[in-house]
Amino acid sequence: MSIIKKVEPVSDKIEITWAEEDDVPLSTYHNIWLRDNCHCSQCYYPLTKQRLLNSATIDLGIKAKSINHDGNTVTIIWDNGTGNGNGADADADAEHESQFDAHWLKIHSYNPRLIPLDEKLHGAKTKLAQHLWQVKDIESNLPRVDYTTVMNSSDETDQEQAIKDWSLKLWQYGFCLIDNVPVTPEDTEQLCQQLNYIRPTHYGGFWDFTSDLAKADTAYTNFDISNHTDGTYWSNSPGLQLFHLLYHDGTGGTTSLVDAFKCAEIMRDKFPQSFEVFTRIRVPAHSAGEEKVCIQPDTPQPIFKLDNNDDKSSKIIQVRWNQSDRSTMDSWDDPDDVVKFYQAIKDWVSIITDPENELWYQMRPGQCLIFDNWRVLHSRSEFTGKRRLCGAYLERDDFVSRLKLLTLGRDAVLDAI
Known part of the structure; x- marks a missing residue:
């Protein structure tokens, strides 16, 4: 034809x-x-x-x-x-x-x-659709896969299918649980590497830590940590993050997850001026707890990154939100933006802490949690006792590449370039 x-x-x-x-x-x-x-x-x-x-x-x-x-x-x-x-x-x-x-x-x-740019890949609109969620949409059916299926498939085809299923759930919902993981850092590290290579940082590559402040960061304490994304002080924030709670003999330490893309859409509808502020005002950030470390992005970036800033219906493609790591903001193009920015913070926090949007989950040994650090906010409540955690950062570009190839096929991916 x-x-x-x-x-x-x-x-x-x-x-x-x-x-x-x-x-x-x-x-x-x-x-x-x-x-x-x-x-x-x-x-x-x-x-x-x-x-x-x-x-x-x-x-x-x-x-x-x-x-x-x-x-x-x-x-x-x-x-x-x-x-x-x-x-x-x-x-x-x-x-x-x-x-x-x-x-x-x-x-x-x-x-x-x-x-449209997001539809060039044949089938991408349906196969790679992201399902934005609130607690009621997901709490009774959390996305999950089994460690044995992911790691021990009988042949290459089965293994690719297992990785595809895992990747799709992670992409669609922004997070995924992995059940029946051996409670050792070695097995957890192999699980990370099954999906992608581990990203080394000043925290190391694969982490295995307790609340002993071995690194000068609040993650290494037992403090309550509010909703955030990691690595706003890097130009390229970590794409994925995996945690495995290896041991805890106390109470607390519950994790929350928030679909920041969904919350951003709520903010766009409910507080349009604050949404615009978050897409425009660049926020400096730093990591400076370590004696020989003072990391900052090459240029400050806004909290909301859109696929097209000139289009009012443009999609959110990244949220960079971390109150703890925000640097002093003293470079305002318009001083009137100061109050607007703090109003936007109030509006945003009211949304991400709303019980309708904040999913609380108690991690346990033998179950890993992996999430999209560009999309899903995470927090941790204060805890008592000894708590040992391991995990890693993984690169997002390589994950998305593998996701597209497994889900859409190489011919469709090559057509689009």
Whole structure:
């Protein structure tokens, strides 16, 4: 079935009329963009999916000498441009042939954009949909997997399926429990590595600690710790975090989880001015408890990171919230923002501490908790007695990469790039 109805040159562009598009019948592409995205063997190395063409050598006035299509493939023979001197080697394009798959052209149409950025991956909208939650939505059916299934699958296919199921639950709900984990740091570390590599920091790689202040951080105390995300003092906050309570002979130490994406949407509806403040005002942060450590991000970042700051319906893609690690804020573009910012804090805390949004859960030996540190806030109540915990940070980009490949397939992922 033909996807393309007609292709014709229009000035420095090419116009494609689609065979079946009632609302948006055509797309327009610049000649230089098409030439830059040629995937022939001279311009693109298919084994590594990397460009070979130096974009600076393309003449800005490049034109098509001939254009043909069979309904599913567009073939262009390029002229050597206008000779206006804007290309380092304009003659290099003389008689060069480029072929473009119609499906690829449609996915990457930018004038107009036919497929939203988050839907380019075939099936991503449904298969990778995130389920934002409140306590009533999830408390009776927490996402969980079994350690034995994840670690000891009989063959590679079964193991990939187990990792896929685990990854999907973690992505969809922002956290997941792992049951029947041997109560040793060694087995817990192997569990982490089954999903992804462990991220080393000034706390070490894999942690195994008690409330002895071995590191100068309140996590190494028995204090109550309010809802937060970790690592706001890093430019790249940790993506995932895994905990395993190995031992506790006292009381307290209950963990809470909050879906910050859901809370941000509540804030957008209920307190729009405060939501806007959290998307705009950059908040400095630091980690300076250790004698030889004073970590700060290369530039302060806002509490809410959106996929498109210019779109009022844009999605939340990261929440950076940690009152303990916030530095002194003395660089205000508008001094009137001071009171607005503290009002936003009040509005935000009222939402994230609402019992409808804060899920309390008592961790126990033999059960690990892993969560998306960009999305889910966590806290811990004060405790008594000796408490031993182990865990690690894992990188989010590598997790998302594996999630997409396992869930959508490599062909769909490559199409989108």
